[in-house]
Amino acid sequence: MSRGAVLKVVVAITGASGSIYGYRLLEKLRETGTEVIVITTELGLEILKIENGKGIKDLSKFGRVYKDGDMDAPTSSGSYLFDAFVVVPCSMKTLANIANGLSSNLVARTADVALKERRKVILVTRETPLSLIHIRNMEKATEAGSVILPACPGFYHNPDSIEELVDHIIGKILDQLQIENRSFKRWGEDGQH
Numbered sequence: 001m002s003r004g005a006v007l008k009v010v011v012a013i014t015g016a017s018g019s020i021y022g023y024r025l026l027e028k029l030r031e032t033g034t035e036v037i038v039i040t041t042e043l044g045l046e047i048l049k050i051e052n053g054k055g056i057k058d059l060s061k062f063g064r065v066y067k068d069g070d071m072d073a074p075t076s077s078g079s080y081l082f083d084a085f086v087v088v089p090c091s092m093k094t095l096a097n098i099a100n101g102l103s104s105n106l107v108a109r110t111a112d113v114a115l116k117e118r119r120k121v122i123l124v125t126r127e128t129p130l131s132l133i134h135i136r137n138m139e140k141a142t143e144a145g146s147v148i149l150p151a152c153p154g155f156y157h158n159p160d161s162i163e164e165l166v167d168h169i170i171g172k173i174l175d176q177l178q179i180e181n182r183s184f185k186r187w188g189e190d191g192q193h
Contacts, residue, residue, distance in 0.1 A: 015043025018089035036063035084120035
């Protein structure tokens, strides 16, 4: 997948509950030596603070951080090379913008660039229940080339903690990025069917 020796991944944290997924993904990507660029929405930052006690300084230790209004960021141009874009968590507003090609902010523009350049786009959606509008937007985003990866952890591995539930989803994201990982116990390991 990577154009060079190091994988380059853009990670966006938007205004949906579940910012723990975005932060944990950044930790795992750093462990693998992946080059990371972070984009965050204002609401994404607020929720990160509420749910995890983290702020923009915490995000900056993973790589360059851009706010959603920074439309001149490198990721807004198709000539800027990166391998994949992960929106985690992905709010329904962000999903709607991406699915309908509304590049009115940096997250949606980066997705638009990634899709037009045929790069991997992973949307870790966070909402329940889903309306028909949400489902249709997921369909549109999928048809455009995105992977919809809802934050729906498995339980077959008998998790003992919230961290194990989170890491199950992180492992699924890393699988989509083709990054080898042992973030979760796979079906069939340790005597499971």
